[in-house]
Amino acid sequence: MKKNKKTKADIRNTPGKGISTFSVHAGEERFRYADSITTPIVQTSTYAFKNTDHIEAYTRHGHAHFEYGRYGNPTEKVAQDRMAIMCGAEDCVLFASGMSAITTTILALVRSQDHIIITDDAYKKTLEFCSSYLQRFGIDCTIVPFGDYDGIEKAIRPNTRFIFSESPTNPYLNIFDLEWLRDIAKRYNLMTLIDATFSTPYNQCPFDYGVDIVLHSATKYLAGHNDILAGVVLGREELVEKIRALHKAMGGVIDPHCSYLLLRGMKTFALRMERQNNTALQVAQLLEDHTRIKQVYYPGLESHPHHDIARAQMSGYGGVVSFDIKGTLKNAKYFLDALKLCYIAPSLGGVETLITHPALVSYYNLTRKERYGLGITDTLVRLAVGIEEPEDIIADIDQALKKSRG
Ligand SMILES: Cc1ncc(COP(=O)(O)O)c(C=O)c1O
Numbered sequence: 370m371k372k373n374k375k376t377k378a379d380i381r382n383t384p385g386k387g388i389s390t391f392s393v394h395a396g397e398e399r400f401r402y403a404d405s406i407t408t409p410i411v412q413t414s415t416y417a418f419k420n421t422d423h424i425e426a427y428t429r430h431g432h433a434h435f436e437y438g439r440y441g442n443p444t445e446k447v448a449q450d451r452m453a454i455m456c457g458a459e460d461c462v463l464f465a466s467g468m469s470a471i472t473t474t475i476l477a478l479v480r481s482q483d484h485i486i487i488t489d490d491a492y493k494k495t496l497e498f499c500s501s502y503l504q505r506f507g508i509d510c511t512i513v514p515f516g517d518y519d520g521i522e523k524a525i526r527p528n529t530r531f532i533f534s535e536s537p538t539n540p541y542l543n544i545f546d547l548e549w550l551r552d553i554a555k556r557y558n559l560m561t562l563i564d565a566t567f568s569t570p571y572n573q574c575p576f577d578y579g580v581d582i583v584l585h586s587a588t589k590y591l592a593g594h595n596d597i598l599a600g601v602v603l604g605r606e607e608l609v610e611k612i613r614a615l616h617k618a619m620g621g622v623i624d625p626h627c628s629y630l631l632l633r634g635m636k637t638f639a640l641r642m643e644r645q646n647n648t649a650l651q652v653a654q655l656l657e658d659h660t661r662i663k664q665v666y667y668p669g670l671e672s673h674p675h676h677d678i679a680r681a682q683m684s685g686y687g688g689v690v691s692f693d694i695k696g697t698l699k700n701a702k703y704f705l706d707a708l709k710l711c712y713i714a715p716s717l718g719g720v721e722t723l724i725t726h727p728a729l730v731s732y733y734n735l736t737r738k739e740r741y742g743l744g745i746t747d748t749l750v751r752l753a754v755g756i757e758e759p760e761d762i763i764a765d766i767d768q769a770l771k772k773s774r775g
Pocket of ligand 1: 469535539564585587588
């Protein structure tokens, strides 16, 4: 993986050049408390000062010290620095969830009377926040269909602050053309924000395309074990500082134990990604030829409408494959109920293979017509491969597809 700029964390002399080394070692001192090989969990909500001189050294003279848990914690600090180095960002701030990262970032970057643009297949709660809640504070939001680049340009107003999108998106794994985004942002002097949860820093570096802020739900691949919630915001120091300032007031902080689990998950990040990229590609290729499948959506397949863009801007295509099963809702249910290894569960990016049925889970409250308007068919399923044997995942899907006839 390329390294972009010198980051704040680089100053701590992290050895190594690649993401596999960074994900294990970056951000920590070589020798730690009690010479522990692992980063200690500093389970505290507040920090003591030795005396009043010590307080003033910190408050007036900028001496490094932790003060109160909402403003930072040593375990969190290591996770933050590691993430910045892995992602090639100048600075990083961590949150208690991906949604906390997204909402705090947006609020930190806009003011009343501003306008923002977001693409329509962004994560459902992000869209809800932008289209409903922001309006209350006088911030206008235009939702543009994904892929409608002219529509985005037409939506730009003098008070537009930023364009927010995802790449790849959920559940169709659409890929945003980041070169186009760089050009338009430059032309109109706009900020750009990309939620890169599905691609991860292993497969794509949006900073190479001049993206200002990159966000991740670290709940997914970065933590990787389906056991914590966490969010990440990365970017230039001056922008991240603005977000960090609001974060301290909003309070959606990641706790020390969670920070430790994130650090532990990150150690195997590169290994997991390599495995999940390979397994997902194998599954997608197999499904493409399967008699029970109507359509497969995976950016690594030539049949995907954005395959060329994906090939140009990604080094791997991720662990999520979506597909439409032949038949009706009943056949999709037969398929799901016949699975023996893959779990029926929302989320993605963990070591366990998960399958979700968007019509029954995320879009259950819409009418069939509304759902179809969004492209969420009765027979669409989203598979997020884990790290099990690829042959075992494939065999489970194949036996369940055979039973999908009923
Ligand atoms: C692309 C994307 N962004 C953000 C989120 C929200 O992250 P979290 O669940 O960690 O709050 C999700 C959750 O599924 C997601 O898929």
